[in-house]
Amino acid sequence: MTTLVDLSRTLDPANRELVPEAYKALETVLAPxxxxxxxxxxxxxxxxxxxxxxxxxxxxxxxxxxxxxxxxNTHCGTHVDAPLHSGSLIEGKPARTISDIDLSELYRPGMVLDVRPWARPGEAIPIEALEQAIAATGREVRQGDALLLRTGQERYQPKDPEFFNYPGMSGDGTRYLTGLGATVLGTDAMAWDRPFPVMKAAYEKTGDPRELWDGHFAIADKEAFIIQQLDNLAALPPAGFEVGFFPIKLPRTSASPCRVVAFLND
Known part of the structure; x- marks a missing residue:
């Protein structure tokens, strides 16, 4: 028998009213x-x-x-980013959109990387943390795996300031995971990269353009699909399950809200 586990956040319009004033511009990525x-x-x-x-x-x-x-927004709630979200060229070829992705590419063996011991608000998750979280699953990453980062953000809601100050991923960390063969990268945080204010402050301080959205831009080097705002990762084992990321069938878009379901064989 197969148990289905819903990993999607509810697109509740009531959440729009709970968003702190400083983050009102993000309402459309939380709920319609x-x-x-x-x-x-x-x-x-x-x-x-x-x-x-x-x-x-x-x-x-x-x-x-x-x-x-x-x-x-097409990036509303739990959603899948098509490669086009990271640029018009991916691995030197025209970037694919949501309607270019076959469903089989979004139904993959899954692993939960529990990085909570190392996750810090507003900071990038270190590669060393990723290495240890992978080792804790009891198996190696294989080509085509979906890696789901459990940062602990699922305990927060849009009414909480902590929801918007999440741990993120750097370009180097992203390339580390895609280099292992992962083709789907998910997180329970609001976004994949560090929070926008953190990246902006780092850029203003250093003038280094690599501070800007480097986690997403890393997809240009190695194609992968990024999933954000996952929920309920605590209900999953570290490995040994399949997971489907089923987007709305939208033409030529850079993303789509999706229903994420894990399939656990009893």
């Missing part, structure tokens, strides 16, 4: 606005307008349920 049309209200009105019938001709004078989503 949802306008709910209920069967006994606007859903009924929509149906009577379309069919030209009175409410009395509908069962219980109700129409259908319908919902309108607005202000939704």
């Amino acid at each position: 606005k949802i306008h709910y049309l209920r069967p006994g209200g606007e859903g009924r009105d929509r149906m009577t307008d379309i069919f030209g019938c009175p409410p009395e001709h509908l069962p219980n004078q109700e129409g259908w349920g319908e919902d309108w989503l607005t202000e939704m």
Whole structure:
């Protein structure tokens, strides 16, 4: 028997109201606005307008349920980044978009790398931590594996300032994982790189462009798919499971919200 474990965050529009003022610009990557049309209200009105019938001709004078989503980024909630998100050229070739990725590439053997002992808010996770977390799983990384970083961020919600001050990945750390053969890189943090204010401050201090978004830019050297805002990694074993990252079928986009499901064989 197979047990399914949901690793996705809920795209709850209520979270938009909880975001601290300093991070309001990030609302569209947390949740969409949802306008709910209920069967006994606007859903009924929509149906009577379309069919030209009175409410009395509908069962219980109700129409259908319908919902309108607005202000939704393709990088909203738990989502998969296509290579195009990291640049127009990946490994010297035109970058692939979401609609170029076969589902088989997003259904992979998974490993949970528990880096919580080394994760520090706003800092890059050291390669030494990745090495030790891999060793703790009891197996080596294989070509095509999905590596899921458990940083401990899943305990925070958008109402918490800590949600936005997460541990991230450097370019060197990202290249280390792709160099081992990983083709899917996931994290329970809001984003893969260090927080934007941290990168900006480091760049302003040093003038070094390598401080800017180096974790994502590393994908240009070795293609991989990045998954952000994972949840419930505590429910998984270190290894021995399959995981699927199923995106909405959007044409030519740089990302898509996805339902992430782990499959555990009993």
